[in-house]
Amino acid sequence: MSLYSVISTVAGLAALGHAAWLSRTILRLRSWKSVDGRIASVRFVKLDIQGGHQNYSAIVEYDYSVAGRRYHGDRIRLGGLNPMRAEGIQEFLRTFAEGATVPVYYDPVSPGDAVLVLDWNGGTVLASALIGFLALTVAFFTR
Numbered sequence: 001m002s003l004y005s006v007i008s009t010v011a012g013l014a015a016l017g018h019a020a021w022l023s024r025t026i027l028r029l030r031s032w033k034s035v036d037g038r039i040a041s042v043r044f045v046k047l048d049i050q051g052g053h054q055n056y057s058a059i060v061e062y063d064y065s066v067a068g069r070r071y072h073g074d075r076i077r078l079g080g081l082n083p084m085r086a087e088g089i090q091e092f093l094r095t096f097a098e099g100a101t102v103p104v105y106y107d108p109v110s111p112g113d114a115v116l117v118l119d120w121n122g123g124t125v126l127a128s129a130l131i132g133f134l135a136l137t138v139a140f141f142t143r
Helices: 003-031 086-095 122-141
Strands: 033-050 053-066 069-073 083-085 101-106
Touching (some): 053 086, 053 101, 083 086
Antiparallel strands (some): 053 069
16 A cells, blocks of 8 residues: 555545534534623634635634633634625624624533534535545545
C-alpha cells in the first residue's frame, strides 16, 4: 500500500467521521432547549467575491446562562459560515444587534454548545461526505 493511499484513507475516514458527527448533532437539535441571551458583539468579515458580488460573514458573540452558570457563545448556526451580501447586513442587524436580547438554543447535555438559529447549513455535511468518499476512492485506486 502506497503512502498516498494511506494518507487518502485517513483523510477520507476523517471527513466521513466529521459528516457523521455533524449529522448526529443535527438530529439532536430537536432536543435543544432555549434561554434568553444577550448579544455581546457583532462584526462582519469580507469573504471572497462570488458572481461579481462581495460577500460577508457575521461574527456574533453572545452571553447566556443555564442553571445559574454563565456561558459565552459565538456560533450562529451549525455548519459553518453565514455568507450574505452587503444588503443583507442591515436585515441581520435588526435581529442580532449588539445588546439585543435573543433566544439562545443550547444542548441540555452540554450547555456550552449553543446556537442562535436552530437550523443548519446542510452543504457542510454534504461537502464532508463527498470529500470523504472521494478520498477513499482515490485510496482504493492508488493502493
